[in-house]
Amino acid sequence: MKKLTSRIDRERLLLAVAAPVLAVVAALVVTALVIAATGKNPFEAFSDMLSYGSASDSQVYILNKATTYYLAGVAVAIGFRMNLFNIGVDGQYRIAAFFAAVVGGTLDLPGIIQIPLVIVVAMLVGAMWAGIAGVLKTSRGVSEVISTIMLNSIATAIIGYLIQPERLGQLDEAGTLVSTKPLPESSWFFTVDLGPAGLLWGFLFVAVLAGLAYWFVLGRTRFGFDLRAVGQSESAAAASGVSVKKMVVTSMILSGGMAGLIGMPTLLNESHMYSNDFPLGIGFTGIAIALLGRNNPVGIALAALLWGFLERTTNHLEVIGYDKEILGVLQGVIVLCVVIAYELVRRYGLRRQQQRVGAELAAQAHGAATTEKLEVAR
Amino acid sequence: MRGITKRFPGVVANRDIDITVRRGTVHALCGENGAGKSTLMKILYGMQKPDEGTITVDGDQVTFGSPADAIARGIGMVHQHFMLADNLTVLENVVLGGEKLHGIGSRARAKIQEISDAYGLGVRPDVLVEELGVADRQRVEILKVLYRGARTLILDEPTAVLVPQEVEALFDNLRELKSEGLTVIFISHKLGEVLSVADEITVIRRGTTVGTADPRTTTSRQLAELMVGSELPSPETRESTVTGTPALTVRDLRLTATDTDGVVREVLAGIGFTIHRGEVLGIAGVEGNGQAELVEAIMGMRDPDGGVITLDTTDISHAPTRRRRESGIGYIPEDRHRHGLLLEAPLWENRILGHVTERPNSRRGLIDSGAARLDTERIVREYDVRTPGIDVTAASLSGGNQQKLIVGREMSHSPKLLIAAHPTRGVDVGAQAQIWDQIREARRGGLAVLLISADLDELIGLSDTLRVMYRGRLVADADPATITPEELGSAMTGAATGHLEASDAPDAPASSTSGTGAGGEDR
Structure with missing residues (x-):
C-alpha cells in the first residue's frame, strides 16, 4: 500500500513537470517552423540565443527582469489559487508605482525610513485598487474580470491626469519626458555591483522573500487552507465555515498588495521616478508567468527567468538579421501550449489515479471474495 | 447478454x-x-x-x-x-x-x-x-x-x-x-x-x-x-437514550428567499423543535419542501429572517458557520461533492476541511500537516475507508468511501449535534449499515442528531422522534415505533397533519423494521 502511494506521488511530480516542458518544447517546434517559413535557419537562431543568453551581462539582465516578472506572477497566482482572475494587476502596479513615486519624490527622509514607506505606499495603493474589484464582486456580483479590466483603463486615465506638469509631474529639460519628481538618492534601493556584468538589483532579494511568504501563507497557514478551499470549491468552503465573500475581498487585496510591489524594482533600482515610459503591460506578462509556473512559487520563478531569457535573447536576434517579432510568437505559443498541456495532463492524471485506485481495490476485493456463485431460493 | x-x-x-x-x-x-x-x-x-x-x-x-x-x-x-x-x-x-x-x-x-x-x-x-x-x-x-x-x-x-x-x-x-x-x-x-x-x-x-x-x-x-455477500448485521433492539437536556432548540424559524422571478417566497415558516442529548429527530418530507434550507439555516449558510436557534444554551441564530462548527455541530451534507469534499484535494486535506481551526489539524494559525495526516490514517482505519493511501484525491474514491471519510471526520471532533442529511444516499449496503451503527453509537454517548432522509425505513429505524415537513412547515409528528412508511408517505404529500396515529394496531413493531441493512422489508 505504501508503495502504491509513493508511486502515485512520484507520478504526480512527473506529471507536474511534464506539462510545462511539453509546452516549451511544442512552442520551440512551432517557432522553428515559423522561422523556417521566413526562409531562415531556426537552429542558428536558437544557438545564438543560447550563447548570447548565457553571457554574464545577459544573466544579470535576465535576473533583473525576472525580479519584476516574478512579483507579477505571484500577484496573479494569489488570485488564481482562489479562482479569481485578477486581470487588473496591470493597472494596480502602475497606479501603485505612480503614487509611490510621488510620495518618494516629495519627501526626503533617511533611506531606512523612506524606502519602506515608498514600498508600503505602493502595496496599499495596489491593494486598494484591487479591493475595489473585490468589493464590487461581493456586493454587486460584478465579475472581477470585467471590473479589473475597466479599472486598468481608469488607472491609466488617472495617472495621465495627475502626471501633468502643473499637477504632480514635471517636464524634463528636453521637453519630451513627463515624470514625477525623482527620488532622492538616499532612497534608492541597494544594487550589487558585478563589475562588467552590470548591476544586480537588490530588489531580487525582496522578490525571493515575497515568494517565501506566498509559499508559507498559502501552504502552511489556516488562512491559506481556507483560501485554497474556496478556490477548489466555493460551496464546500462555505459549508466548512469559510466566509466566501470576506475571502474574495481579502485575496483581491493581497493580490493587489503584491501587485503594488511589481513596479518597485524599476522605481527603486532603475528609473527612480515614474515617467511616461515606465514599463507597461507587466500585469499581463504576470498572467502568462503564473500559468506557466502552475501557481507554484518555484515554478513561477522558473517561468519568470524563462521570460527574461527570451526577451534578452530575441532582442539580440534582430542584430544578426532575424525578426524580433519571434519573441511574440514564442511567448504566445508557449502560453497557448501551456493552457492546453495543463488541461490534458490534469485530466490524464485524474483518470489515471482513479484507475489505479480502482485497480488496487478491485485486487483487494478479488482476493477477499473469490466469486462464490450463490444460488438461493429453491 | x-x-x-x-x-x-x-x-x-x-x-x-x-x-x-x-x-x-x-x-x-x-x-x-x-x-x-x-x-x-x-x-x-x-x-x-x-x-x-x-x-x-x-x-x-x-x-x-x-x-x-x-x-x-x-x-x-x-x-x-x-x-x-x-x-x-x-x-x-x-x-x-x-x-x-x-x-x-x-x-x-x-x-x-x-x-x-x-x-x-x-x-x-x-x-x-x-x-x-x-x-x-x-x-x-x-x-x-x-x-x-x-x-x-x-x-x-x-x-x-x-x-x-x-x-x-x-x-x-x-x-x-x-x-x-x-x-x-x-x-x-x-x-x-x-x-x-x-x-x-x-x-x-x-x-x-x-x-x-x-x-x-x-x-x-x-x-x-x-x-x-455476507450475513447482515441483525437489527438492533431499540433502547431509548433520550435525555432531558436540550442540545438544539429551534424556535419560530422563518426564512425567505427570492426566486429567479424576483418574487420573495417563504421557504421556512414557524419551524420549532427541540432535540435533546441522545435523541435522533427525523424529518420526513418530499425533497424540496424546505429541508435543505432548514439545514443551511442551522449551519449558518443562510441567515434566517426570524426565529431563534439555540445550541446548548447559546444563541447561534446569526453566528458564522465556523463558530457553529467549532462549538460542536457536525455536518454530513446532502450533496457531498458540493458541500463535503474538495474533490481534487488529497484525503488528508479533506480531513482538515471544516475543522481547520481545531486540533489536530492546526496549531496557532498554522496547519499541522503531520498530525492531520496521522489522524487521517486513523480515520481510514477505524471507519474502513477503502483507499490505497491518504494522498489520493477524494474524487478517486467511490461514493460510499467518500461518505465514510466524511462521517469519520465529523465524528472525530466529538460533536454535540450532528446534522445528517441523507447520510446513506448513494452508499452501498455495507457502508450504510456501518454509518447507521456509528450514528447509534454516538447517540448512546449523548449525541443529538437531526436526520433528514428520503429513505423512510432509515428515518423510522433511526429516529426517536419524527416530524413531517411540507412546504416549509412542520405539519405533522409521529412516533417511529408505530408509524408505517405508507402513513408517513401520505403525510409527506400533505394529506395528513397533526399527530399521526397508526390507523390500526401495529402488527409489527417498528423495531423489527429498523435497519435491516438493506433498506427494504416485506410490507
Whole structure:
C-alpha cells in the first residue's frame, strides 16, 4: 500500500513537470517552423540565443527582469489559487508605482525610513485598487474580470491626469519626458555591483522573500487552507465555515498588495521616478508567468527567468538579421501550449489515479471474495 | 447478454456478466450501489460499448453503437433523472426528437392517447410538464419510450423519487405493460419493491452476476445477503437514550428567499423543535419542501429572517458557520461533492476541511500537516475507508468511501449535534449499515442528531422522534415505533397533519423494521 502511494506521488511530480516542458518544447517546434517559413535557419537562431543568453551581462539582465516578472506572477497566482482572475494587476502596479513615486519624490527622509514607506505606499495603493474589484464582486456580483479590466483603463486615465506638469509631474529639460519628481538618492534601493556584468538589483532579494511568504501563507497557514478551499470549491468552503465573500475581498487585496510591489524594482533600482515610459503591460506578462509556473512559487520563478531569457535573447536576434517579432510568437505559443498541456495532463492524471485506485481495490476485493456463485431460493 | 465485460476507470468493472431476460416479464436487476448495474444497462442501451461479450436480442446477435441503435431494436430506457422540458406540454415533450414517427399534430396526439389508454398511464397530452408531479413526469418518460416503439423498457431506479403510494401506482403500470407482452428491466436496490413486482431477479455484486432468485420463494433478507455477500448485521433492539437536556432548540424559524422571478417566497415558516442529548429527530418530507434550507439555516449558510436557534444554551441564530462548527455541530451534507469534499484535494486535506481551526489539524494559525495526516490514517482505519493511501484525491474514491471519510471526520471532533442529511444516499449496503451503527453509537454517548432522509425505513429505524415537513412547515409528528412508511408517505404529500396515529394496531413493531441493512422489508 505504501508503495502504491509513493508511486502515485512520484507520478504526480512527473506529471507536474511534464506539462510545462511539453509546452516549451511544442512552442520551440512551432517557432522553428515559423522561422523556417521566413526562409531562415531556426537552429542558428536558437544557438545564438543560447550563447548570447548565457553571457554574464545577459544573466544579470535576465535576473533583473525576472525580479519584476516574478512579483507579477505571484500577484496573479494569489488570485488564481482562489479562482479569481485578477486581470487588473496591470493597472494596480502602475497606479501603485505612480503614487509611490510621488510620495518618494516629495519627501526626503533617511533611506531606512523612506524606502519602506515608498514600498508600503505602493502595496496599499495596489491593494486598494484591487479591493475595489473585490468589493464590487461581493456586493454587486460584478465579475472581477470585467471590473479589473475597466479599472486598468481608469488607472491609466488617472495617472495621465495627475502626471501633468502643473499637477504632480514635471517636464524634463528636453521637453519630451513627463515624470514625477525623482527620488532622492538616499532612497534608492541597494544594487550589487558585478563589475562588467552590470548591476544586480537588490530588489531580487525582496522578490525571493515575497515568494517565501506566498509559499508559507498559502501552504502552511489556516488562512491559506481556507483560501485554497474556496478556490477548489466555493460551496464546500462555505459549508466548512469559510466566509466566501470576506475571502474574495481579502485575496483581491493581497493580490493587489503584491501587485503594488511589481513596479518597485524599476522605481527603486532603475528609473527612480515614474515617467511616461515606465514599463507597461507587466500585469499581463504576470498572467502568462503564473500559468506557466502552475501557481507554484518555484515554478513561477522558473517561468519568470524563462521570460527574461527570451526577451534578452530575441532582442539580440534582430542584430544578426532575424525578426524580433519571434519573441511574440514564442511567448504566445508557449502560453497557448501551456493552457492546453495543463488541461490534458490534469485530466490524464485524474483518470489515471482513479484507475489505479480502482485497480488496487478491485485486487483487494478479488482476493477477499473469490466469486462464490450463490444460488438461493429453491 | 453473455459474458459482458467492461473496464471503466474508477468503478468496479463489469466482469463476465450473464443475464437472460424473457419476453413479457418484469426482470429485476439488483445490487449495491456501484455494483455495476447502471453500467450494464448503459451497455444494453448502447450508451457504452462492452469490451467483451455479446448481446442477443430475439436470437440475433447485435452491437449497439448508440441509443438510436438500441431503440431500433425496441429497447428503451427511462433514466433516473428525468429529461423533460418543463416549459413544453406533454405532447411536445413526447414528440420532441421523434417528429418523424407520427408527426407533431393530431396523429401524434392520437398515438399518445392510444398508448396511454392501452397501458393505463393516464397521461394528459396538453398539460405543461412543469405542472406535473414527479410520478406523472415519470409516466411521461415511460410514454416517450413507448412512443418510439420500445418493446423492452429499462427503468433505472424508478422508485427512488416516489413516495410509497406512487410506487404502488407505478407497479400497477408495470404489470399492465407486462400483460401486454412488453418486457421490463427494473433496476433497484430496494428489496421489498423488487420482491413485490419482479418475476425474476438477477443479483449483481462487484461487477459480476452472483445469482438469480425467484421472488416467490426468496425473502428480502436472503436477497440482501446475496447482494452484500455476507450475513447482515441483525437489527438492533431499540433502547431509548433520550435525555432531558436540550442540545438544539429551534424556535419560530422563518426564512425567505427570492426566486429567479424576483418574487420573495417563504421557504421556512414557524419551524420549532427541540432535540435533546441522545435523541435522533427525523424529518420526513418530499425533497424540496424546505429541508435543505432548514439545514443551511442551522449551519449558518443562510441567515434566517426570524426565529431563534439555540445550541446548548447559546444563541447561534446569526453566528458564522465556523463558530457553529467549532462549538460542536457536525455536518454530513446532502450533496457531498458540493458541500463535503474538495474533490481534487488529497484525503488528508479533506480531513482538515471544516475543522481547520481545531486540533489536530492546526496549531496557532498554522496547519499541522503531520498530525492531520496521522489522524487521517486513523480515520481510514477505524471507519474502513477503502483507499490505497491518504494522498489520493477524494474524487478517486467511490461514493460510499467518500461518505465514510466524511462521517469519520465529523465524528472525530466529538460533536454535540450532528446534522445528517441523507447520510446513506448513494452508499452501498455495507457502508450504510456501518454509518447507521456509528450514528447509534454516538447517540448512546449523548449525541443529538437531526436526520433528514428520503429513505423512510432509515428515518423510522433511526429516529426517536419524527416530524413531517411540507412546504416549509412542520405539519405533522409521529412516533417511529408505530408509524408505517405508507402513513408517513401520505403525510409527506400533505394529506395528513397533526399527530399521526397508526390507523390500526401495529402488527409489527417498528423495531423489527429498523435497519435491516438493506433498506427494504416485506410490507
